[in-house]
Amino acid sequence: MIAVDTNILVYAHREDSPWYEVAYTQLANLAEGASPWAICWPCIHEFLAIVTHPRIWRPPTPLAVACEAVRAWLESPSLILLSEAEGYWPILQRTIERAKISGPRVHDARIVALCLLHGVSEIWTADRDFHAFPEVTVRNPLVG
Numbered sequence: 001m002i003a004v005d006t007n008i009l010v011y012a013h014r015e016d017s018p019w020y021e022v023a024y025t026q027l028a029n030l031a032e033g034a035s036p037w038a039i040c041w042p043c044i045h046e047f048l049a050i051v052t053h054p055r056i057w058r059p060p061t062p063l064a065v066a067c068e069a070v071r072a073w074l075e076s077p078s079l080i081l082l083s084e085a086e087g088y089w090p091i092l093q094r095t096i097e098r099a100k101i102s103g104p105r106v107h108d109a110r111i112v113a114l115c116l117l118h119g120v121s122e123i124w125t126a127d128r129d130f131h132a133f134p135e136v137t138v139r140n141p142l143v144g
Helices: 006-013 020-032 041-051 063-074 088-099 103-117 128-132
Strands: 002-004 037-040 079-082 122-124 137-139
Touching: 002 020, 002 103, 006 020, 006 041, 006 063, 020 063, 037 041, 037 103, 041 063, 041 079, 041 103, 063 079, 079 103, 088 103, 103 122, 103 128
Parallel strands: 002 037, 002 122, 037 079, 122 137
Antiparallel strands: none
């Protein structure tokens, strides 16, 4: 199963992103396909924070429009939402310790731990920091 990181969600949403077309197409293929795919709840929270932030985007996405994008993703019958559950803490602790993670990179470790907890084997992201976690396959769907 593939999980989609925040940056892919942002690029697929913001038409002014240079990666909009390819990100939108890749995300649409997942959402309209029959195979299960996933988004971690923390990535949805981060998506909302980023696209509505006036220091990042001019103009920022209005909150109602950002929420509509999330609602559209949630309508995908093949989408699985990933959240913390029984057994999460040992996986997060092991992930952080193996990769020697601290500070803001704990967020990436959280995403990896959620993926591992739910059996996700691949993360789609443009963030190179995920390569610190050999437990999952990292793929950038924006390039070849």
